[in-house]
Amino acid sequence: MKEPFFSEQELRECFSLAIRHGGTLSIDLVEQTLVVTPKRSKPKASVLRNRNIPANIRAETKQHDGDVCVYCGSTNGPFEIDHIHPFSKGGRHTRGNLAVACKPCNLSKRDKTLEEWRGRNK
Template identity: 40%
Template sequence: MNLDSPRILVLNAGYEPLGLASVKRAVILVMNGTAEVVEESGEYLRTPSTPYPIPSIIRLKRLVRRPPGRLALNRRNILRRDGYTCQYCGKRGGDLTVDHVFPKSRGGRSIWENLVTACRPCNLKKKNRTPEEAGMRLARRPIAPRHSLLLVADLPHLPETWRTYLPDIDHPR
């Protein structure tokens, strides 16, 4: 088990999702009294003297103020929002870039609604044109993502216990 991989859901004092923490970080937060365990994972961290239950969800005891809906607009978050998939041809993974739907050189802004993930061949094909001018279609219209969506975008599987705290996420069954 990798104790440094992010796999513990961290909730704010008001039970809204804040982020993910590693097992190590979550256990430290609980042990020093900064957080409390909301749900256990069923796994244990074994120490020489006693097994310690690994949390699945922790809640901070003090409120952390975060501007609502403010997510960093960066390459990583755009790739995460688009599921690491080219929004023109559907190719997953590989050498992905970020494309301005309405070209930057023609006044296109760097905002969530104008940036999409594109593979290099599609980005080169589109060039300095709009998708319509290039004869290409977007898989879906780009929008600003919800915080909780990006929070879990990189996880291969979501624990069922998180469902209550992430109501706007579609959970595969």
């Protein structure tokens, strides 16, 4: 008998996710993948994507930008890593989409694009 593609734990987690969001769970035998399809037409990004920025990308961003806010130029921390194009709007965890920001700027920008944020902070 062949080994199953998925562990019982993986199946339970995916099934639970599908139920919580009113979607469906399907198994693609060709690709050997589990697919959870949410009921809503546009699923929340946090449901399908991991919000944690990989440590190596975080470190590259800090090394590139240093301890300076890219938005206001402040050298007073604390500093955070900001998604230039918001994660909630499809922004990715890539070096080109991440920047060091002081906490006040990051809290002010929240989930706005640069255009939205700068338009309100001129």
